Amino acid sequence: MSPHSREPAVLVEGLVKSYPGRGTVLDGLDLSVAAGTVHGLLGPNGAGKTTAVRILSTLLRFDAGRARVAGHDVARNPAGVRERIGVAGQYAAVDEILSGRQNLELFGRLHHLRLRHARRRAGELLERFDLVAAADRPVRHYSGGMRRRLDLAISLIRSPQVLFLDEPSTGLDPRSRNEVWEAVRELAGAGTTVLLTTQYLEEADRLCSRISLIDGGRLVAEGSPADLKSRVDGSLDDAFLLLTSAGAHDGRAA
Amino acid sequence: MSTPVSTQVIAGPATPAPLLGWAVADTWVVARRHLLRLVRRPDELLGTLLIPVMAVLMFGFVFGDALGSSMAAPGEEYREFLLPGVFTLTMAFGIGTTTIAVAGDVRGGVLDRMRSLPMSPVAFLAGRALADVITAVAELALLISLGLLFGWQWHSGLGAVLAAVCLLLGLRLAFSWIGIVLGLLVSSAEAAMKYFALAFPLAMVADTVVPTSLMPGWLSVPAAWNPLSATVIASRDLFGNPAGPATSWVADHALLMAVAWPVAIAAACLPLALGRLRRLAR
Numbered sequence: 001m002s003p004h005s006r007e008p009a010v011l012v013e014g015l016v017k018s019y020p021g022r023g024t025v026l027d028g029l030d031l032s033v034a035a036g037t038v039h040g041l042l043g044p045n046g047a048g049k050t051t052a053v054r055i056l057s058t059l060l061r062f063d064a065g066r067a068r069v070a071g072h073d074v075a076r077n078p079a080g081v082r083e084r085i086g087v088a089g090q091y092a093a094v095d096e097i098l099s100g101r102q103n104l105e106l107f108g109r110l111h112h113l114r115l116r117h118a119r120r121r122a123g124e125l126l127e128r129f130d131l132v133a134a135a136d137r138p139v140r141h142y143s144g145g146m147r148r149r150l151d152l153a154i155s156l157i158r159s160p161q162v163l164f165l166d167e168p169s170t171g172l173d174p175r176s177r178n179e180v181w182e183a184v185r186e187l188a189g190a191g192t193t194v195l196l197t198t199q200y201l202e203e204a205d206r207l208c209s210r211i212s213l214i215d216g217g218r219l220v221a222e223g224s225p226a227d228l229k230s231r232v233d234g235s236l237d238d239a240f241l242l243l244t245s246a247g248a249h250d251g252r253a254a
Numbered sequence: 255m256s257t258p259v260s261t262q263v264i265a266g267p268a269t270p271a272p273l274l275g276w277a278v279a280d281t282w283v284v285a286r287r288h289l290l291r292l293v294r295r296p297d298e299l300l301g302t303l304l305i306p307v308m309a310v311l312m313f314g315f316v317f318g319d320a321l322g323s324s325m326a327a328p329g330e331e332y333r334e335f336l337l338p339g340v341f342t343l344t345m346a347f348g349i350g351t352t353t354i355a356v357a358g359d360v361r362g363g364v365l366d367r368m369r370s371l372p373m374s375p376v377a378f379l380a381g382r383a384l385a386d387v388i389t390a391v392a393e394l395a396l397l398i399s400l401g402l403l404f405g406w407q408w409h410s411g412l413g414a415v416l417a418a419v420c421l422l423l424g425l426r427l428a429f430s431w432i433g434i435v436l437g438l439l440v441s442s443a444e445a446a447m448k449y450f451a452l453a454f455p456l457a458m459v460a461d462t463v464v465p466t467s468l469m470p471g472w473l474s475v476p477a478a479w480n481p482l483s484a485t486v487i488a489s490r491d492l493f494g495n496p497a498g499p500a501t502s503w504v505a506d507h508a509l510l511m512a513v514a515w516p517v518a519i520a521a522a523c524l525p526l527a528l529g530r531l532r533r534l535a536r
């Protein structure tokens with residue numbers, strides 16, 4: 001648990017990441033996510049959203065700066081971070097051949113739950129995400145929405161303090177998207193911190209209490225959706241277009 | 255999305271246990287995943303066994319008499335010679351299954367999910383290797399039964415037969431580790447499939463279907479030092495099956511080399527695979 005209860009759930013200062021051949025992806029990113037909130041990371045393609053989330057979920061090392069998640073330093077104590085986070089990806093990383101139940105039990109055991117406990121947790125999550133009827137069917141027969149729900153369920157196995165969602169509704173139909181949004185709201189209501197990346201302004205507007213607008217690997221604006229709208233005296237679309245290079249250069253990376 | 259479930263039931267750190275203990279437990283969980291996949295798709299196993307079955311039919315019956323006559327042994331005896339070779343090349347061909355499966359996990363994001371968990375990263379690798387060896391037990395059981403149907407038999411005690419099976423499993427383990435390294439290196443499962451043809455010289459330029467003594471001189475040296483040769487010669491000896499004349503140092507020390515090769519290969523591949531896993535974080 002966090003030694004300072006007031007510490008933000010995610011704290012990023014001056015994060016730098018560059019790849020050989022691809023140049024600088026994160027160029028001194030700052031980010032602070034209050035515990036128990038849904039925070040959106042919004043920006044054009046190539047802004048560094050996914051790289052930031054991969055670093056915060058311990059999948060990628062960084063070159064400079066500081067990152068703390070759930071009270072643990074990402075670079076010095078990745079194991080401590082891993083015990084307290086959930087990760088759900090843009091491409092649901094689940095085993096396609098196994099059933100939904102088998103996937104939940106597998107990842108539950110890899111979270112070091114006892115077999116009995118992993119089974120019970122799988123049952124709870126299948127019920128919660130309306131997957132009971134399909135529980136024993138192979139995931140490759142699931143619809144896109146069901147797959148995303150399973151992905152989300154897997155990321156919640158150990159009740160993470162911080163949940164990272166990389167483009168949670170990309171490729172979903174409106175009904176499935178609403179289901180995912182509903183689940184995210186419920187989680188936040190129960191005290192989980194959610195950091196999500198998105199390209200959809202509507203998603204950020206309806207789901208997030210705060211938005212960090214990033215571009216070129218830096219924070220360009222931050223605030224509640226209402227703050228950002230009032231800053232440009234228009235919609236969130238206007239904020240996105242006025243404050244990021246996607247607008248300035250007419251969709252350079254689109 | 256009906257009944258909300260309390261999110262705090264199992265928060266907090268996992269039960270503390272020694273790191274090695276978790277590595278072993280996680281390895282078994284990962285291996286079990288691969289075995290469950292196999293149970294869901296048993297046709298995969300049958301697909302793997304098609305190559306050895308075809309090899310027995312083609313080499314054993316189509317070329318059998320011709321190859322046997324040049325060995326000064328009739329077709330039936332050639333098949334006695336051939337079957338340990340087919341067991342061995344089946345173990346080696348397993349490299350394809352391993353490479354494709356590992357590449358699929360890397361590309362598909364399953365590996366990323368596992369890397370974000372508090373599990374041991376070694377378990378991702380070791381679990382795959384363990385599952386491969388367990389699968390190979392089933393493959394060998396089926397192939398040995400099939401061999402008995404085709405008239406192959408062993409002429410030694412049960413202990414020697416089990417020792418031969420262990421050598422074959424050791425070779426499968428070694429090739430599993432090579433497959434793991436390749437799977438971490440290739441860009442996709444599809445790319446891995448393109449290179450599968452390269453497994454053929456590996457399987458044939460060895461004492462598997464033709465004794466190395468019958469190969470041209472320049473070919474018999476790499477054939478003798480092919481790790482498959484040591485395993486096949488040693489297992490023929492343990493099964494009590496006919497063998498070609500021992501014309502190389504390796505053939506004279508087949509049992510030693512059949513143990514040394516897998517140990518050396520696994521010892522070389524483990525650090526390579528771990529290094530590759532670390533590079534994924536760059």
